[in-house]
Amino acid sequence: MDDRIREHAEVLVDWSARIESGDDVVLSIDEGTHDLAVAVAEVLGERGANLLSVYRSDEIQRAYLRAHEQDFDADPEFERALYANADSVLVLNGTRNTAGTADVPDERQQAFARAREAIREARLATDWVSTLHPTRALAQQAGMAFEAYREFVYDATLRDWGSLADEMDRLKTILDSGSEVHIDAPGTDLTLSIDGRTAVNSAASVADDSHNLPSGEVFTAPADAEGEVTFDVPMTVRGKTLRDVYLVFEDGEVIDFEAASREDTLAGLLETDDGARRLGELGIGMNRGIDRYTDNILFDEKMAETVHLALGRAYDACLPEGAVGNDSAIHVDLIAEMGEDTTLSVDGEVIQRNGVFRWEDGF
Amino acid sequence: MDDRIREHAEVLVDWSARIESGDDVVLSIDEGTHDLAVAVAEVLGERGANLLSVYRSDEIQRAYLRAHEQDFDADPEFERALYANADSVLVLNGTRNTAGTADVPDERQQAFARAREAIREARLATDWVSTLHPTRALAQQAGMAFEAYREFVYDATLRDWGSLADEMDRLKTILDSGSEVHIDAPGTDLTLSIDGRTAVNSAASVADDSHNLPSGEVFTAPADAEGEVTFDVPMTVRGKTLRDVYLVFEDGEVIDFEAASREDTLAGLLETDDGARRLGELGIGMNRGIDRYTDNILFDEKMAETVHLALGRAYDACLPEGAVGNDSAIHVDLIAEMGEDTTLSVDGEVIQRNGVFRWEDGF
Numbered sequence: 001m002d003d004r005i006r007e008h009a010e011v012l013v014d015w016s017a018r019i020e021s022g023d024d025v026v027l028s029i030d031e032g033t034h035d036l037a038v039a040v041a042e043v044l045g046e047r048g049a050n051l052l053s054v055y056r057s058d059e060i061q062r063a064y065l066r067a068h069e070q071d072f073d074a075d076p077e078f079e080r081a082l083y084a085n086a087d088s089v090l091v092l093n094g095t096r097n098t099a100g101t102a103d104v105p106d107e108r109q110q111a112f113a114r115a116r117e118a119i120r121e122a123r124l125a126t127d128w129v130s131t132l133h134p135t136r137a138l139a140q141q142a143g144m145a146f147e148a149y150r151e152f153v154y155d156a157t158l159r160d161w162g163s164l165a166d167e168m169d170r171l172k173t174i175l176d177s178g179s180e181v182h183i184d185a186p187g188t189d190l191t192l193s194i195d196g197r198t199a200v201n202s203a204a205s206v207a208d209d210s211h212n213l214p215s216g217e218v219f220t221a222p223a224d225a226e227g228e229v230t231f232d233v234p235m236t237v238r239g240k241t242l243r244d245v246y247l248v249f250e251d252g253e254v255i256d257f258e259a260a261s262r263e264d265t266l267a268g269l270l271e272t273d274d275g276a277r278r279l280g281e282l283g284i285g286m287n288r289g290i291d292r293y294t295d296n297i298l299f300d301e302k303m304a305e306t307v308h309l310a311l312g313r314a315y316d317a318c319l320p321e322g323a324v325g326n327d328s329a330i331h332v333d334l335i336a337e338m339g340e341d342t343t344l345s346v347d348g349e350v351i352q353r354n355g356v357f358r359w360e361d362g363f
Numbered sequence: 364m365d366d367r368i369r370e371h372a373e374v375l376v377d378w379s380a381r382i383e384s385g386d387d388v389v390l391s392i393d394e395g396t397h398d399l400a401v402a403v404a405e406v407l408g409e410r411g412a413n414l415l416s417v418y419r420s421d422e423i424q425r426a427y428l429r430a431h432e433q434d435f436d437a438d439p440e441f442e443r444a445l446y447a448n449a450d451s452v453l454v455l456n457g458t459r460n461t462a463g464t465a466d467v468p469d470e471r472q473q474a475f476a477r478a479r480e481a482i483r484e485a486r487l488a489t490d491w492v493s494t495l496h497p498t499r500a501l502a503q504q505a506g507m508a509f510e511a512y513r514e515f516v517y518d519a520t521l522r523d524w525g526s527l528a529d530e531m532d533r534l535k536t537i538l539d540s541g542s543e544v545h546i547d548a549p550g551t552d553l554t555l556s557i558d559g560r561t562a563v564n565s566a567a568s569v570a571d572d573s574h575n576l577p578s579g580e581v582f583t584a585p586a587d588a589e590g591e592v593t594f595d596v597p598m599t600v601r602g603k604t605l606r607d608v609y610l611v612f613e614d615g616e617v618i619d620f621e622a623a624s625r626e627d628t629l630a631g632l633l634e635t636d637d638g639a640r641r642l643g644e645l646g647i648g649m650n651r652g653i654d655r656y657t658d659n660i661l662f663d664e665k666m667a668e669t670v671h672l673a674l675g676r677a678y679d680a681c682l683p684e685g686a687v688g689n690d691s692a693i694h695v696d697l698i699a700e701m702g703e704d705t706t707l708s709v710d711g712e713v714i715q716r717n718g719v720f721r722w723e724d725g726f
Contacts, residue, residue: 020431024441029418034394041423045430050439055392055418060404067408070384076413078387078448308532 001039004154009039009133012090015161016129016213021048022216024148026126031057032135037244040090042079052082052233056091058100065104065112072115083122088206093298095132098141102239127206131157131213142294155289156214156299164216165203170359171218171351175199178346183307185342187246189288192222192282197318209317215304216287221318221325222279222309225249229309233300233335234291240265241295245334253277254311267336269311275328280286281310281318284344284352285332290328295334301333306353307344308335364403367517371494372402375453376410377565378524379492379576381592384411386450389489390521394420395498396457415445419454420464428467428475435478444717451569456661457496461504465602489568494520494576495661505657518652519577519662527579528566531649533722534581538562543708544585544645546670548705550593550609555585555645560681572680579650584688585642585672585683588612592672596656596663596698603628604658606696608661616640617674619726632674638691643682644673646696647715664696668718670707671698 011020017202026046029037044051060297075217083089101109113120131155132138139149175181197220201208231245244260259266270277285306290299303309310333314325337355338344343355344352356363372656388407392400400416407414425478434598446452464472476483477510495501495516502512538544560583564571567578594608607623617640622629633640634721653662664671677688700718708717719726 022436024439026441031397034420034422037418037420038422038426041546042426042430045427046432048431048433049424050436050442051427052439052442052445053418053420053423055400057397057416058399058402060414063401063405067405068411073385073413076387076415078389079413079415079447080444081444082441084414086445098443111463196483337528340487344632 001035003287004158005036005039006042006148007158008036008133009043010042010212011158011161012131013043013127015324016088016131016206017088017127018206019044019049019088021244023047023049024085025051026082026086027051027053028056028089028091030092030094030097030305031059033092033133034094035163036094036133040092050262053079056210058095058097062101062104065101065108068108068112069257072112075118080119080122080150083119086126089123089126089128090132091128092133094135095131095137096135097137127214129206129211130298132296138296140202142296144294149193152292152294155291156287156302157289159214159287159289161203161205161217163203163210164286165205167359168201168203168216168218171284171286171357172199172201174346174351175220180347182343182345183229183336183342185230185336185338187232188336190227190229190249191206192279193224194220194222194282195337196320197221197223198320200315200317212298214287214289214299215300216290216304217283217285219281219283219315219318221314224245224252225279226251229336231309231334231336233303233306233337234295235300235332235334237265237269237332242266242334250278250356252279269330272312272327272330273328275326276312276330278311278326278328278329279309280312280314280326280331281308281333283308283310285335297333298307304333305337305338306335308333310334364398365681367401368399369515370521371399371496371517372406374521374524374584375403375492375494375576376406378489379494379569380451380453381569382407382410382412382451382584384547386410386412387493388412388414389445389449389452390414390416391419391452391454392416393455393496394422395459395505396455396496399455399457399496403455405587416509421458421460424683428464428471431471431475435475437478438700443482443485446482447485448692449489452486452489452491454491454493455496456493457498458499458500460500469606474666475581481653486556492574492576493661495659501543501659503543504659505610507657512657515655515657519650519665522579522650522652523569524566524575525696527649528564528568528571530722531564531566531581534720535562535564536648537709537714538583543705543710544643545707545708545711546592546699548699548701550595551591551699553588553590553592553612556587557585557645557682560584560586561683563678563680575661577650577652577662579653579667580646580648582646582678582681583679585645588642589614592699594672594697594699596666596700597671598663598695598697599658600628600632600695605629605697612642615642616671632693632695635675635693636691638689639675639693641674641691642672643675643677643688643689643691643694643695646671646673662695663698668701669698669723670701671696673697
């Protein structure tokens with residue numbers, strides 16, 4: 001077995017999911033993730049956890065959904081009971097074809113998802129963690145050779161998470177006590193109010209309510225936005241790739257927008273509902289293992305020297321107890337590089353310049 | 364998709380498992396059975412059943428069991444609840460390596476199985492069906508080329524099951540009203556008492572309490588045995604292949620035995636307990652799609668022109684209400700060809716001669 005696969009399994013089980021002896025663990029295995037699943041099973045055995053493997057295949061899903069013409073039963077009890085009785089769900093992503101369900105009608109997929117809301121809730125109520133095993137299909141999506149993509153994935157995933165969590169905590173402390181964030185970059189001059197908001201240290205561990213491996217971002221929910229911002233990292237939304245999105249905010253709301261490609265898709269997103277024109281998230285990427293765009297939000301938004309803003313729904317974890325954040329049916333992340341000629345400031349103090357934080361060498 | 368795979372899926376879902384709209388179906392997918400799983404998912408979608416796929420991998424099982432040094436938890440509830448709430452379990456067998464768990468200690472495997480007795484019972488309480496998808500590993504075990512093995516599997520599986528069920532019912536009627544079976548063949552002169560016993564028409568449908576696809580045998584539980592019998596079809600038991608087993612019965616009990624290979628294994632089996640020296644089953648193979656030995660009990664015991672006898676435990680379905688049949692920790696099938704110079708008689712009347720039943724052409 002590739003040492004990196006074994007190490008990935010250990011990080012997933014021990015750091016991310018915090019599995020202990022006797023835990024009931026559902027291992028959700030995508031078509032292309034068999035090798036990682038074997039390694040995870042070994043680590044789960046060593047820890048004395050109980051294991052049930054479920055198989056998540058786009059090809060099976062496609063065949064089933066296309067054939068299923070009737071209404072879907074609401075939350076079949078056999079599946080709901082599985083998750084309701086589980087302690088952890090480890091989701092191994094790794095498709096063999098990113099277009100595997102391209103010919104399943106959207107309405108069918110949405111009806112299926114709607115019918116299974118209680119199953120989804122039972123799954124999200126566990127200590128779930130979602131991770132990625134490199135496949136040729138994902139390498140292709142990233143525009144990379146397979147071996148180079150594997151190096152990329154392991155650089156992003158096999159990090160010193162404890163040390164990164166400590167570093168991210170410095171940023172969280174600054175954001176939690178701050179009132180105003182200012183982002184200055186070519187095409188960007190944006191002010192965000194964060195008064196009273198709480199940042200989340202997303203260090204790939206359920207102990208911090210962080211459910212993705214890899215992770216590596218600190219995020220909060222801005223209360224207001226004023227100014228203009230350019231997102232120079234492409235973002236694929238519902239199969240459409242938006243490029244060079246430019247937004248102008250006034251009183252927290254988008255009042256003007258442009259995009260170099262798929263401006264129509266952007267316009268549609270903004271018209272979803274009132275909340276779709278306001279921001280739900282400010283995220284700051286801090287994973288230096290992620291040094292390039294790979295058209296996969298699990299990685300892209302964690303990329304070091306980037307910030308991302310999400311149009312739409314805010315996470316409750318960032319809000320004061322009982323407060324209601326921005327609400328919307330959408331949550332669309334848009335990413336901007338923080339390279340040359342950029343600063344990120346909190347209450348007038350520069351905390352990152354040209355992508356380098358003030359506690360790093362070279363600031 | 365290969366038409367035979369689609370047809371196999373239809374036979375499994377409709378004839379064998381009798382799946383209906385709204386049924387909660389667990390699809391248990393072996394490493395090498397993905398293509399059949401896709402076809403089964405399509406048919407389940409058409410029928411409006413609910414589907415959850417579990418993944419059964421020898422490699423995952425090996426990694427988990429070898430690593431698991433602690434005691435196993437008894438019947439983890441998340442898995443028990445899944446099966447307790449399911450209507451059907453469709454088990455697709457098709458390993459990629461028949462020796463995949465060869466280096467897992469027997470004691471570990473047995474301890475794991477013992478700890479999960481309630482899960483097993485919950486699974487067997489559903490309308491479960493076990494079938495086989497041809498893989499290269501299974502072809503190799505059979506000593507056959509892959510394409511030839513596929514032809515063999517589909518010849519055995521894609522039959523006119525309704526018609527075979529009718530034919531098998533003729534034999535069941537004869538056995539149910541009979542008192543004594545006599546088997547006469549080279550090296551065999553055996554009399555079995557079947558008075559008051561009920562035969563099972565095993566036609567690959569849960570409607571007849573038959574849980575294997577393919578099937579094609581009529582079996583009952585003999586009450587007594589007298590005489591000698593030679594089993595000329597090899598039988599692999601716990602990884603050891605017995606050849607040319609010869610048994611002598613007196614008052615229902617084995618009093619002498621020989622084997623051309625693995626006589627030591629045979630001796631060990633006979634010493635398991637008192638019931639291991641007595642017969643628990645007489646089965647008569649009637650699947651003419653199975654015309655050769657492939658070292659797989661799911662197929663071998665259904666082979667046309669064979670009978671098999673099992674040392675050990677009897678099935679309750681063959682006994683009068685409330686009666687107790689032969690009891691043992693083992694149930695080891697041994698198979699004899701019924702070719703030239705053979706007769707199978709019930710109460711003195713020949714019902715099969717040289718492998719041909721009396722209702723068939725050429726009798």
